[in-house]
Amino acid sequence: MTDSRPDGGLRADRVARRTDGRLIVDGVTLFPRTGETVGLLGPNGSGKSTLLRLLAGVLAPSAGVVTLDGRPLPEVGRRAAARRVATVGQHAHTQTELTVRDVVALGRVPHRRLWVPASDADARAVTAALERTGLTDRAAQSWHTLSGGERQRAQIARALAQEPRELLLDEPTNHLDIQHQLDLLDLIASLPVTTVVALHDLNLAAMYCDRLLVLREGRTVAEGSPSDVLTPALIEDVYGVRAEVTHERDRPVIRFLRRAPRPASPGEDRPSPVP
Template structure:
């Protein structure tokens, strides 16, 4: 089994951010989280990662309550890629990626040949081979994002949670990244804004609005013009090629333009 949320709610500062959310990612699948800004996608990812505790409901990993797992056990199996990561320490790319090996090291914290091989493989998979010597503060936004994904791959996770991983990436790298995630032997949960990328690469979709699940299922069933209009407030047409939905957005009517 994989992460399962059962009627999860989460409150912050007196505001209800998530309200009775349930989902289950099938083992080995790629599940996409969709929804406008403020819908609760990032908060749900942090709950699934064990970085926060739900105010109500429960999250299970392999049928066990998350509270039953130690921090080290969770760190060994769940890798998280946040939207933006900053550090005051000017590490090299290779040093950033090596952080993914930390949960697997023994008490002395030393690294060995196997760690070096895994780090090199993660750099190559994300197109960063040959750039391991580069300094973090000298990287572009896209290069930083790829370095963080390489760090997650070096962790060799069972579950991979990604929050807007295609931010700062050009189209070619967006496609390469999501194709890579699908090929990995992991259960992936990805928060995305791009509906067409979600329809192309995700096995299942969960759509959030106002902290609640408003739709869930296969992309071809979820991505409809009615749903996109209701959740995002935009007009579109949805077509399908080989079962993959494609959303074509339409200009707003003058009466729809916000002041």
Template sequence: MTYEGTDADVGLAAGRVAYAAGGRLIVDGITLAPRPGSTLGLLGPNGSGKSTLLRLLSGVLAPASGVVTLDGTPLPRVGRRETARRLAVVDQHASTQVELTVREVVALGRVPHRRPWSASTAADERAVQEALDRTALADRAGQSWHTLSGGERQRAHIARALAQAPRELLLDEPTNHLDIQHQLDLLNLIASLPVTTVIALHDLNLAAMFCDEILVLKEGRAYAHGTPAEVITEPLIADVYGVRARVTPPADPADPLDHPSVRFLRSPPLPGPTAS
């Protein structure tokens, strides 16, 4: 089932966006409009266009054709400052050379809400502390960001996005470098937020557990869209990822907490040398 989009006048939407680099179409005519407050997962192999699509949605890249809108208004007309207040982004490889504490990194999320050169307010401090608490980083607040592990750095950037208090949240592989417990904790947190979330993931089982809808990309195009039970199938996995898998469907498709589960299969062994 291909994705045709929904009401583009509410929230974040993209209409037939395309982007090319090096003479190659990386994103080719994608349309999406996640339901406000829902979690939309982007799936697809490396090079399928997931990260580029997220950059188009955030306004970091301008589409060669098509349009990205907030409440029906194209992003260039919304403006950078208002977009930054509305929309938070967590990149896959966010870094900084500046010596900052964890609290200072998280406090960067409040910058779009303050006038230039103005001091932080009590509301800013509360937002930062709540974000630290929700990501289990309160005890690291005074620590240098550079001394954190890869997973802790990722959680700090999640906290920065939460402190921003966005209505839309874009995340590119946020579970990278996280152990299983923190992957589940983080995605439970993201799924519970009253925001519209678009999240690129590699793990099909995590996508099935936490996403309301899934959009599968293949070679820059929308290959399939629907609920996890509709999208995550053995033929799709074989065609998009080129691997064999067994998919166990949800026992109760009407239960929103039930979901399909994927078990990948080893490829058959290569034939041995024939006897001479």
């Protein structure tokens, strides 16, 4: 499904961000289509997190513009943008003793006036978000007692309680075991929102993303479907590793190849073979 409005949705047009004299993001353009999941790929330091912060309006671009429905984010305003765009970071920490429902209810803040009690609409949105993320039976539980995967689901529930149309996620599967990574990405892929997600795992990106944007040193080096982007040549060029790429159900499957053993120097003792 594509957006019927040429300027609709969240857009980054040739955005750049300079920090301490260095370009962290350099002229990146990203136009997510309505309802699709866009994966941001690239090595550490390639600019993925900074691009997400630019899209969220947390950082201002040094050049270029981020727009929401054709209007620059500063014109939209922080509160109005927060009703449309939700973010989920890599980690969430709090020293305050909060229940899971309390954490999810934080997503309603952009919809409420200061000091005004929660409305029935707020309660319904929180309940729906808990149900969508499978956390209804954890609602009264302390957030601190949740597992890592459950905490990430609670953060996604908090984002869903905002009732956003766009969702930005920064490496949400970090530090999760394989089962929880798959559970979380199954959830993300099922959400009725436009999603931009930074990922490290190329196979997970291939499985769950409709389109990929690959960054290196802040610049776009490739954009397109997973099958078009994830080639052995690109993987070696961007990540410096060799890989074989096959396809299953029209999705690429990457197998990384070990580097050849380093030849022994003259006179260097070789390890004895194990019988």
